[in-house]
Amino acid sequence: MTLPVLLMLVHDGSSVTAVEERDPALPQVGVLDLGVTRGDGVFESIGVVGGRPQALEAHLARLVRSAELLDLPRPDVDVWRSAILRGIEIAGSEALESELLVKLVLTRGLEGGSAPTGWVHVFDSGDYSGDRAGIAVVTLDRGYRSDVAVTSPWLLQGAKTLSYAVNKAALREAARRGADDVVFVSSDGIVLEGPNSTVIALLDGVYVTTPPSLGVLEGTTQAAFFADAEARGAAVEYRAFTVEELRRASAVWLASSGRQIAPVVSLDGVELSGDPASTSETLKRLLAR
Ligand code: PLP
Incomplete structure (x- = not known):
């Protein structure tokens, strides 16, 4: 067993001076780290299937964008990329046999210090078969208008920050309502x-996302x-759509790294028909990326 694998990116100021393999069972992050005390940092989760990290460049680009939005030092994508690939290599046959997740974390570092804290953590992703078969979802009000990214950029909507306590609270609210997941x-x-x-x-007939x-x-x-949809000749569109439209959709999925796609089988307690055949075909192609 080599999993989990932990690689710490040792910083001097904003530059990485070494990437060190450490024991993930031992404490590695200080109690004054602003990632721990304030959730002040950013992260990424990358799915690994058959030893291949999926959408690696898109994840690295998003890490850079999130860091920019938080005024964190710009992550050196070459250093992060090679740490990710090294972590998967250390995982060896486990990376080929099971689906893994690679979590990248970059925090503002120790309070009063001048260097960020960064690490790459590779671990078994667990079993997604239940969610891939279908999830019950509830809609929850996020409490922000849809123009919040423009009116209030300090709310960091659209950045993948470590401040996910609200996201976790929403999932607990879903569980209280007997559902598996949430649409904000x-x-x-x-x-x-x-x-x-x-x-x-x-x-x-058009695949739509926000x-x-x-x-x-x-x-x-x-x-x-x-x-994938476009390659098969289907129409796709990025546009704002309402909850009423969502309720009338012929199929709805939640898409994320690791889990890939989870078909929504009920929305606020009302069954959705969906398209199980196309879901399983699409899932196969997404896993084969
Ligand atoms: N939206 C939020 C808030 C997320 O945390 C995630 C998952 O990381 C996504 C969307 C899906 O992004 P991805 O498919 O890159 O995992």
Whole structure:
């Protein structure tokens, strides 16, 4: 067993001076680290299937964008890329036999210090078969208007920050309501995203998702889904759509790294028909990326 694998990116100021393999069972992050005390940092989760990290460049680009939005030092993508590939290589046969996740974390570092903290953590992703078979979803009001990214950029909508306590609270609220997952809705009724997923709806024969300009994270899995749909001649569109439209959709999926796509089988307690045959074919192609 080599998993989990932990590689710490040792920083001097904003530059990485070494990438060190460390024991993930031992403490590696200080109690004054702003990532721990304030959730002040960014992260990425990358799916690994058959030893291949999926959408690696898109994840690295998003790490850079999130860091920019938080005024963190710009991550050196070459250093992060090689740390990711080294982590997967250390995982060896486990990376070939099971699906893994690679988590990248970059925090503002120790309070009063001048260097960020960064690491790459490779671990077994667990079993997604239940979610891939179908999930019950509830809509929850996010409490922000759909123009929040423009009016209030300090709210960091669209950045993948470590401040996911709200996202986790929303998932607990879903569980209290007997559901598996959440679709956040803006205060003006626009479908946003899940707490850790992108919403894709099939509306009048067109695959539709919410544009990132409305303060949702730009999804790498949704991008792969759209590329696959377009390659098969299907129409795709980025546009704002309402909860009423979502309720009338012929199929809805939540897309995310690792889980890939989870078909929504019920929305706020009402069954959705969906398209199980196309879901399983698309899932196969996404896993084969
Ligand atoms: N939206 C949010 C808020 C997320 O946390 C995630 C998952 O990381 C996504 C969307 C989906 O992004 P991706 O498909 O790149 O994992």
